[in-house]
Amino acid sequence: MSAPLAILVVGFGLIGREHLARIRAHPGARAAGVVDPDPAARAAAEATGFPVFADLDGALARTRPDAAIVATPTPRHVEPAVRLLEAGVPVLVEKPLSADVAGARTLVAAVRRSGVPVLVGHHRRHQPFVQAARRLVREEGALGRVLLAEALFWVRKPDGYYAPDWRRRPGAGPVLTNLSHDLDLLRHLVGEIEEVRAATANLARGFEVEDTAAVLLHFEGGALGTVSASDAVPAPWSWELASGENPVYPKTDAACYRIGGTEGALELPPLRLWRHAGDGWTTPIAALHHHAPLTDALARQLDHFLAVARGEAEPLVPVHDGARTVAVLEAVLRAAGTGSPQTPPDVGA
Ligand SMILES: NC(=O)c1ccc[n+]([C@@H]2O[C@H](COP(=O)([O-])OP(=O)(O)OC[C@H]3O[C@@H](n4cnc5c(N)ncnc54)[C@H](O)[C@@H]3O)[C@@H](O)[C@H]2O)c1
CATH class of the missing domain: 3.30.360.10 (Dihydrodipicolinate Reductase; domain 2)
Incomplete structure (x- = not known):
């Protein structure tokens, strides 16, 4: 059996903690560390005994993650995910992929440029x-x-x-x-x-x-x-x-x-x-x-993500698929704001 993959958890809030629990329970994974700018979240992360960092650059300088999970607030998914892709690290980005279509297009382009995969965290599809x-x-x-x-x-x-x-x-x-x-x-x-x-x-x-x-x-x-x-x-x-x-x-x-x-x-x-x-x-x-x-869909999603990170599987929910859901969400918010029907914008994928 291959060595466990080291997974970096970026954002240690409600769902970041759920991901860390599943990484700890999976024989094919280990935690590379946790990143969170919030001192209270970092204190909670320190109690787990894993390396804890206030920012992603610090974590990338000190650890060599095989993969990462971005579990930051929705408006803050894009920047860390692009940084990780540029560093060659496969990323599971929590849902929704981004807060708007501009962010989704940035991520679609970053995956295309880097050739590094994103799995979007629509975990229900693993049920x-x-x-x-x-x-x-x-x-x-x-x-x-x-x-x-x-x-x-x-x-x-x-x-x-x-x-x-x-x-x-x-x-x-x-x-x-x-x-x-x-x-x-x-x-x-x-x-x-x-x-x-x-x-x-x-x-x-x-x-x-x-x-x-x-x-x-x-x-x-x-x-x-x-x-x-x-x-x-x-x-x-x-x-x-x-x-x-x-x-x-x-x-x-x-x-x-x-x-x-x-x-x-x-x-x-x-x-x-x-x-x-x-x-x-x-x-x-x-x-x-x-x-x-x-089943525990988050655990099944992690199992699949490890295969994606090892290059053994294509993402079940790839970046362009998550981007299309963001396009629908943006259309819903625009339709509510304008009172007129909206077509989901093109996401460049
Ligand atoms: N799959 C699911 O069922 C599910 C469930 C809950 C949340 N989510 C998604 O997960 C994301 C996070 O939601 P949450 O409820 O866990 O939020 P949260 O507020 O509980 O936690 C977010 C954490 O990210 C940290 N953070 C902020 N900026 C950061 C950065 N630049 N780098 C690292 N950490 C940063 C915050 O300090 C906080 O601790 C959202 O996009 C949400 O939609 C998915």
Whole structure:
């Protein structure tokens, strides 16, 4: 077996700590160190016993990471990721790839120039039941022609979640932070998004950034979709609560996605395919349950990232794919800001 790869964790906040825990648990990985400019985050990192640095240049001068994970606030993904790529270090960049399309294009160009891979941290795509859903919809045609899709992200985040200043400002908010997951999965499961209409509001929290959003989607090929999000509504309909993929959230088993076609309708995370026994709504309808294991998707993502860093696999979510999700997110925010339909901008990939 080859030597464990040394992984540098850049940003030691909520998700950076989750990544470090999985690096420590993986026999094929070891922590090269942690980078964070915040003294409190560094103090927490020092308790782990790994080398801790206040900036990336200091870390690159003193360690030789085989790969790195960028888990900084969304508006601060691009600079460290480009620096790492220029140093020849493969990078897992947390989702969304960047806060805007300009940043996404910079990263697409940096990957092309350096020839060093980026894996975008859309970890849900590593879940076996997501892969099973994609096979059903995109390969087996189990729904017939897809006509309609719906995703809900309705949660009540605790007020303490908003202690870090960046989470209250543009560059965060449920569109970029949470719908980045859901819009990415709808692209993955249904197809590319050609046009969006949207409205946002901040009635509950009153931050500069939205707390609530409603989005209308037009997919390539003509299917329509709706997505709604709020981080101020206590409810069971979110991937976090419905999937049970992270034990910190109570599991509800309530579906938060529905995809419908001419032959049937699929709901997930509990993967249920609904079909009538005969021709239409007066005949019995039943759900076929597809069982796919629920896994620690962040651990599976790390496993895959190690293979990417060793040159043994192509990224499951490459930089241009993450960039297209950023283009959809930017279109949503522009549509909400202007009140007019928007086409996701070209990302140069
Ligand atoms: N995959 C997921 O499910 C998931 C979950 C949570 C967050 N995220 C994403 O991860 C990113 C971080 O979110 P978070 O909630 O962990 O944020 P956070 O505020 O908890 O942590 C970010 C950390 O980065 C540090 N930081 C800031 N600038 C830095 C720099 N230049 N170099 C190194 N460190 C720097 C901050 O001091 C902080 O400790 C966001 O893009 C978010 O969307 C993904």
